[in-house]
Amino acid sequence: MKENVALIGWIATVMTGVVAPALILALIWKTPDTLLRTGEAGQFVSATASVGGFFSSDITTVQSTTGSIAVYNTFSAPRNQLLVVRETLKNGLQLCAENKPDTCVGLAGSWAGDMKPVPHARHRFAGLVTGIGNSGASLWLLIGILVSVGATGILAQHVDREGRRRS
Known part of the structure; x- marks a missing residue:
């Protein structure tokens, strides 16, 4: 038993x-990664990068005409380039140069600005x-996995003891 x-x-x-x-x-x-919401973040002014620690990513502070935005890793764009914040199903909140999805980097926090839902977006x-x-x-x-390995060891030890006890 x-x-x-x-x-x-x-x-x-x-x-x-x-x-x-x-x-x-x-x-x-x-x-599939689906675009859920988008919002305007102003025009690019400048960016200041800071090196992350051993366990943390680099953080870049992006200055736009509407304020400062902290993002992971590095970001750059031409001065006065329109910036957008978008939320995707898999990647969450990202800052991008408008119409350039290859420039997107993750936001290092939440976004307080207005976001408009994308009409065709569905949660899959x-x-x-x-x-x-x-x-x-x-x-x-x-x-x-770690707990399962530990549980496997405990179960094996228990079965071994029961086998010896019955012998």
Whole structure:
């Protein structure tokens, strides 16, 4: 009976810690990146980069005609280039030069400006809507694998003890 309880616990651990986040990551990977909302961020004035630490990304402060915007990594554009903030299903909030999606970089915080929804935007995967993104599901998967390995060791030790006790 104890073996069955231990086995059920191990299966539940693996299902919760490994299978669920792996499925979420697969669905995120399969879901197309959809533009959800856009907003104006003024015209580009200048950018000042600061080097990140060992565990942190570089941060660039972008000065526009409407204010300062902190973004991850580096950003540059021609002076007076129109800037937009956009939110996509997979990448979240990004700052971009208008009509140049290859210039987009992630915002290092939230956006207080107005955002207009894109009419054709549809949420394709509910997990992304609830805030479970790539990084959250990846962390969940990593922790789940570590806990599952530990649970496997405990189960193996338990089965070994039971086998010796019966011998």
